[in-house]
Amino acid sequence: MPRIVTLAGDGIGPEVMAEAERVLRALPLGLELDPRPFGGGAIKTLGAALPDETLAACKACDAVLLAAVGLPEFDGKQVRPELGLLTLRKELGVYANLRPAKSGKIDLLLVRELIGGIYFGKRGRHEDGTAYDILEYAAHEVERVARTAFELARTRRKKLHSVDKANVLETSRLWREVVIEVAKDYPDVELHHIYVDNCALQLVLDTTQFDVMLTENMFGDILSDEAAGFCGGLGLAASASIGKPGTPGIFEPVHGSAPDITGKGIANPAAMLLSTSLLLAYGLGEHEWARKLDAAVLHAIDTVKTPDQGGTASTSDVGDAVLAALGF
């Protein structure tokens, strides 16, 4: 029986996770759901954003479904909910974060390096008060995520934009060298190198020019929110974080805990449900159910709209419509 650890987390996390759990329980796949404490709530009750037992359960399951972490009360604090998320990604070795953005003629897939770069370098304060965050990349860290991106490009329009800042950063110059080497194994994929600042501009000017985009960790964080903005916003943006074959992935919406709308029952669960669909496909190999859930979500949000989509529907109204579209 496939086991899925669910990490609802903070803010709107539990609200959107509830809808994903309804859907997963309705599927005739005999899935076992294992909810675990995680994030700000876990810091308050157990003293750690990623308690040892939660991490152990994640390492031993088939796939992790994660909603969102983050609470305003931890702003400025040393121990933060977000650290639990970063540690979980690192511990599971999910080096490639796939962030699709689709709407009308736009159909792009951003592949973000997820467990390296400035997010994981040394950080701190010097004696004189100066703060630092070190950005480092090893060639093997670039190579593995580049391979993932080229493999995915092969299954799509065979066009890949590698995003960097090679005109300034040494890590970007290494990034470019490694990508050029990897590209030799994929002569059928058209490779472009683009500076991150121009990339941000080109996304605004003509989003349809992109198919697969490959980025380092922080550039991908920023550009994926931007790409989501062209495709209905964060309420619709899903992601899959994957590592070595045979190890559990983390399936997580791009959005955060949305403190501004927490507790109102109006969070859009579509990003969470589309992430659930990615879990079915990439995490469990249930491609047919993934396709059905995708179609059901897109059908449901066509008419049942939460406020972020200009409507007045509630979180559970969307869940109801998705279950109905699935025939449950």
Ligand code: NAD
């Ligand atoms: P956010 O993604 O939580 O919210 C940004 C904006 O998008 C807000 O206006 C919010 O209301 C809206 N939004 C987000 N998800 C929505 C949904 N499902 N339906 C409707 N509207 C939605 O980003 P933020 O406000 O910058 O960060 C809030 C907290 O979340 C911070 O603590 C941050 O660190 C954390 N965060 C966590 C994750 C994660 O867990 N993966 C991702 C991003 C931010």
Ligand code: IPM
């Ligand atoms: C995301 C989030 C996280 C990130 C934060 C909460 C650590 O913004 O998943 O996009 O920056 O990776």
Ligand code: MN
């Ligand atoms: Mn982000």
